[in-house]
Amino acid sequence: MLATAFAAVVLVVLLWEGYKWVGQQTGDRVPGTDIELLVDTDDLTMPHAKDILGEFVADVRDGRSTLPMSLYLLKKAWFTLQEAAVGFFLGLVVGLALAVFMLRWRVVERGLLPWINVSQTVPLIALAPIIVTWGRLNDLPDLLSISLIAAYLTFFPVAVSALRGLQSPNAADVELMRSYAASWRTTLFKLRLPAARAYLFPAFKIAATLSVVGAIVGEISIGTKTGLGRAILEFAQRYAVFPERLYASVIGAAALGLSVFGLITLAERMFVGRTREAST
Structure with a gap:
């Protein structure tokens, strides 16, 4: 998996530098034509x-202190991760609850x-200020x-996919559970959820991943002083001077x-492995 990720990064860098080289050789035109390239x-x-990657070891101001960009982004990412984690679990609970209600x-x-x-x-950019204003008033x-x-972004895929999954057992399996006089709750936990x-x-x-997107959009919308959203906003305002910093924050x-x-993928593998061990 790490080798695949590294290969993908190398491929992106090669395509990036290749596109840039071609554009600079042809005056930002498609070779052999007068058609302008989509991106200057x-x-x-x-x-x-190399300038973008080099920015990760460059020093940036963090309040009154100075930190390498990599540590600065890591610090900001920790705040965003906390917000995304809470939003993920809230969306998870709401999505699963809605799926169960719609199934019932x-x-x-x-x-x-x-x-x-x-x-x-x-x-979302219009909804975020409303939620933040309501939260501050309360x-x-x-x-x-x-x-x-x-959580607003998170609950939707969970609700829709969970409903489809809960409805996926064959009618014959559901009838078998009924023939055993199994209650609706027993059928839910023994048949439908697995x-x-x-x-x-x-x-x-x-x-x-949507929880991370929602957290960053929320940070940008309310102008919070923490999180990756704040870093992206600050570097966007200074893009004309330090464009590499904005790219570095987006990469972060x-x-x-x-x-x-990757964490969810790891959890899936652990859960599937334990399930197989229990079944054998």
Whole structure:
């Protein structure tokens, strides 16, 4: 897995530098034509990969102190991770609860599922200030408000995938449970939840990465002084002077998203391994 990730990074760097070299040789035009390239290749728009990577060991101001960029981003990522983790678990609970309710009562599914889908069409950048303002009026910490924004993105894939997974058992298996006089709750825990495992973990992976996105958007929206969202906002304001720093902060955010994705993948492998051991 690490070898694949390293190979992917090398490929991206080669494509980046190759595109930049071609653009600088042709005046930002497709070779042999007068068609302009989609993205300019000047150092402001596309800094060299070595300059971006070198920024991770450069010093940046953090309040009254100075830190290497890598440690600075790691410090910011820790705050964002906390917000994303709370949002992930909130979204997990809400999503699973909605799936169970919709499974139990079909009228709830017909009435609620369309609105769950519609909820994801609301622009998060417009919703975030509303949630933060409501939280501050009710004396809630900004961390919780940002976590609610992350949960808003997180609950949707969990609810939809969990519902599909809970409905996945064959009708014959459900009838067999009924013939044993199993209650609805017993059928849920003994049949439907194990059958939904194949649907839940992919949803958890999507939800985990979305929780990071929601946390960063929330940080940018409220102008918090912590988190990767704040770092991205600050470096975006100084992009004309230090474009490499903005790219470095975006890479840090991507690394955090990949990290939480990897944690869920690891949890899935551990859970599947224990399940197989228990079955044998």
